[in-house]
Amino acid sequence: MIETAVIMAAGLGRRFGAKTEKIPKAFIEVSGKSMIVRSIETLISCGIKRIIIGTGYKKECFEGLKEQYPQIECCFSENYAxxxxxxxxxxxxxxxxxxxxxxxxxxxVxxxxxxxxxxKNKHENIMLITQVMKFxxxxxxxxxxxxxxxxxSTDKTTIQPNGELxxxxxxxxxxxxxxxEEYSKIINEKPELGYEYQLLFMSQHVxxxxxxxxxxxxxxxIDDEADLVYAEKNIMTKMEG
Incomplete structure (x- = not known):
């Protein structure tokens, strides 16, 4: 049984503007509770014993969560920007x-x-997708x-999509x-690579x-204010209702 979860949370969250001047994007509240706390509590309820958070921007916010959740460990990336x-x-x-x-x-969320x-799925390496949800x-x-x-791809005309990440x-x-190991070969060339593209390379070649x-x-x-409004109106009402 897997008892470890890794949360990537180093980003700047610029698309939220003033909301992320003092807190990381993960700390923005959705229907009264921050996204990061929602994730932590869900993971713990599933039996997760270690929650490792990859931090960068406003790392002290994540470090502060350790007082309430002893399952948390943080790993700071000084090159996050x-x-x-x-x-x-x-x-x-x-x-x-x-x-x-x-x-x-x-x-x-x-x-x-x-x-x-x-x-529950027997496969050891899995990417979770759904039907297209986001607007x-x-x-x-x-x-x-x-x-x-x-x-x-972010452009559905270039592939034959089965769903959304x-x-x-x-x-x-x-x-x-x-x-x-594969990323180490291109890390200097592509420091701003999204992990999903490395997952794709792995599946295609390794x-x-x-x-x-x-x-x-x-x-x-939830990437911006429009996503936040949509999620609270169309997703959270179903999850919590």
Whole structure:
């Protein structure tokens, strides 16, 4: 049983403007509770014992969570302003150690099923997707006849999409270590690479990544004020109602 979760939370959250001048995006409240606290409490309810947060901008906010949640460990990336999510994940190798883990983005709201569906699935490396949910900034995913990741893009006209990326995954340690090994070859060339593109490279060239589609999953990625309004009106009312 996997008992570790990794949350990537180093970003600046510029699209929220003034809201993120004093706090990281993950601390923005959605229906009265911050996204990061929602994620932490859901993970703990699923039996997660270690929650490793990759931090950058306003790292002290995440460090402060340790007082309430002893499961939390933080890994600071001092180059957060000049890098992206794959660099954050790469920077966490020592603290992750030999653990298999669930990988999450920090700007999500989601129901418990997002984690339990990955727990129950027999595949060791999984990308979770749903039918297209977002009204903007969708990240489309295509899988092959075996259900493995074939392609992904923000432009659905360039692929034959089967759904939309949620931003929650299950990875075994072998896959993760190979992922970091491959990224080390291009880290100087692509410090701002998004982790999803490295996942795609892995599935295409190194080791298959299974795509699990959960069409009735309640979730949302919140990148700006418009997303926040939409999520509170259309997602949270169902999750909490």
């Amino acid at each position: 000049k890098t992206n999510s794959m660099y954050t994940l790469y920077n966490m190798q020592d603290i992750i150690g030999g653990d298999d883990f669930y990988l999450l983005e920090s700007d999500l 989601f129901e418990k099923k997002a984690i339990t569906s990955l727990m 903007q900034d969708q990240y489309y995913v295509e899988y092959d006849e075996k259900g493995n990741l074939k392609d992904c 949620v931003g929650i995954h299950k990875l075994n340690n072998k896959f993760y270590k190979l992922m970091c 080791m298959p990544l299974f795509v699990l589609k959960e069409d009735d999953l309640l979730w949302y990625e």
